[in-house]
Amino acid sequence: MDQAKPLPGYLVQRYHGWKATGYQENQSWYKQLARGGQHPRAMVISCCDSRVHVSALFGADQGELFIHRNIASLVPPYEPDGDPHGTSAAVEYAVTMLNVAHVIVLGHSGCGGIQGCIDMCQGNAPDLEEKSSFIGRWMDILKPSYPLVAAENDPEIQAQALEKQSVLVSLRNLMTFPFINSRVDGGLLTLHGLWTDIGEGSLEVFHSKDQAFHAI
Template sequence: MMDFPEKLLNGYHIFMKSRFTHERERYKQLAYEGQKPETMVIACCDSRAAPETVFDTDPGEIFVMRNVANLVPPFHPDKEYHATSAALEFAVQSLKVKNIVVLGHARCGGIRNALDLDGAPLSTVDFIGKWMGLLTPAAEAVATNTLMTSGERQTALERISIRYSINNLRTFPWIKRREDQGKLALHGAWFDIATGELWIMDRRTGDFIRAEE
């Protein structure tokens, strides 16, 4: 049997000796009273852009859903399995979060896949290709724009995808209803891994504005 990753085990030991020891009462409170986060973050699976690290949050502060390229599909109830929709349902209907943040990031592999219109699938079923197909119209428009560099096209689609996901959030009736009632706010943000910059989407215009340090 394969050994458990030593790096993770060492990290756990450090966690127990430092953070858990200092925050033992907080963890105990969370265990017995449950979580009450006010914000849900929909982030990418990318190991370089963990929202708990980017926003320096404590345990129990944010409810996180991560998938390839931080996408939210449209509301589509059927008999299939919907991990992102299930997480949204729990966060909004049970936890009553007050904010949903779609957090994109620079150099996203999923976005790069969407822009590679002739790329070969990673497997015969092409799960990633089908998932990123949610962005096909926008990806085709951006990928064929010869006036932009490859880096500009990448950044453009990363930010467009955030707007796309926020629009799709509003197709969920219980999300739209709570937003209209002023009980829920939808936000977009984009994180640059190389520079550490965080860009916040203006909720009125859709423009991305760099957050002041």
């Protein structure tokens, strides 16, 4: 493998800074984590967006959250077809191996993946329609929900509405996994839908009682 290169200098410097401070001051904690394995109480399915800092949002330390990130925080439906499924594998591991008590789907404002879905549905993203587009085929999971927001004329409101719909799509798809369905029915696992506004630092949670998101 001749293409792999050394890390950029600024990342090397940041690592050494962390090793000399953050790690040095908490050596016993890190060694305990290494010896005892991981026992997170919750899994968070979040977007890859670099602005979504899941651990900071919940004030979580290492070992507290099992975090899986993908484009637009989407979960595909249960489909054991023998093909590789990264998100489904992460869900299976968290639920059946780590026995997390909570699975949280976290959407966010200004999501580029969601905007890509909107552009596709409006005929403005021919590149994403190509079969070779991994992003486009991933956003096909959400496309059937676009008609629910299509009538909204304000682009920002429309995007936020579809961002929240993507959370609901993922929650519904999670329930198609037999090992999740049985644990939810048995009271061993709870599902949660959240949406955060990056600029405002606000957090909303979906309430099934009225089928709406409410600020925490």
